[in-house]
Amino acid sequence: MAEFAADALACIRAERVVFKGLAFTLGDGGALRLTGPNGSGKSSLLRVLAGFLRPAAGRLTWDGADVTKERDAHAARLAYVGHLDAAKPVLTVAESVRFWATLYGAQKPVSAAAAALEAFDLARLADFPVRLLSSGQRRRLALTRLLAAPARLWLLDEPTTGLDTASVAQLESVIAEHRKSGGMVVLATHIDVDLPGADTLELDDFAPESALPVAEPDGLDEVAQ
């Protein structure tokens, strides 16, 4: 039984407090939905959870162990799909998925890639170069990475951008399958994605009272003197 938890988490970007005092607990099969208006810090939170950003304050733990102190172990158990699709226009669809599968240590990259393409209905496009794909298809290609090499914790930043209803349903079933086998999902979204039993974190609840910068740039006092 694994537990991914945050306590009193705060994030500062460009000397502005994005959120503070944020806390959640996520167990096996758990899902967390991040909501909030643009700029409320959903993406920043996901980047903190992925280990790209260090939290300005607070603790982020996996089974009680601080994840910021063991970044490699944390990276090994998570899959992050952000706004960008990490797709190279000149590679074919199959080559792209195979590359990520191999890089993330899939035992049989070719069959893992084929299964992942099948799940997101991209199998018939396997030999097409990525540059011919529509934006929704590219989005699905980015999501295949979730299946091509398994990870316990999925961090998804607006995964439904550009997806049609059928693809959203596909994604929902893939997520449900993942949670059934004990995986966790943190998902930032604007639209209604069906996540049965998911906790919702409204980022606006953790916004600082004033949007003014809390920290003056270092050394300003000395300059004034």
Next chain:
Amino acid sequence: MIRALRAVIARDLRLSLRHGSDTMMVLVFFVLTVILFPFGVGSAPETLSKIAPGILWVTALLASMLALERLFATDHEDGSLEWLALSPLPLELAVLGKCFAHWLTTGLPLVVAAPVLGLLLNLDPGGTAVMIAAMAIGTPALTLIGAIGAALTLGARRGGVLLSLLVLPLYIPVLIFGVSAVDAAIFGLGAEPRLLILGGLSLFALALAPFAAAAALRQAIE
């Protein structure tokens, strides 16, 4: 881990072959610039012969800088860098793999083209073999040092200018020993110690660059 490293190298080679532009750009720049020199300094064979090693090395340096900016920039722009950083393959090794692929597509063509352009500049035949050797030993250092600069200038506006300012001063030792090795061979002095120093520079860059560049890349994706 070896498989993952091979995958990174194979992907970058494939990307480069399908684009084709980096290799062509570097080669065309190298050839065209070298051809310009006889027009500038006059076509007297003795003059050209005297400055040929210097011309070839300086031009190779500038040519190899051209493609550097794109070493990490495309991966940074399309989000691949984040995925690379999260992968089980240490980012240092991924950097090394990318540098190797980059050297194969932009450094190696310079090594191959240099002796041909040497003929054009009336390079003393006694220096040709050492020229090839010095280029083969020295160009990996150019790629590796350049990788640090490319990683540091990621996301900076006008990164290209900044990149040259950062990287060119660090190229000077390679230039000095690269040229002096060829000159030594032409004048019948031993080229070997100079080639060894050049090799030392490359090994030093090999030990340092992956760590420095990976640290800079982690900063860039913050």
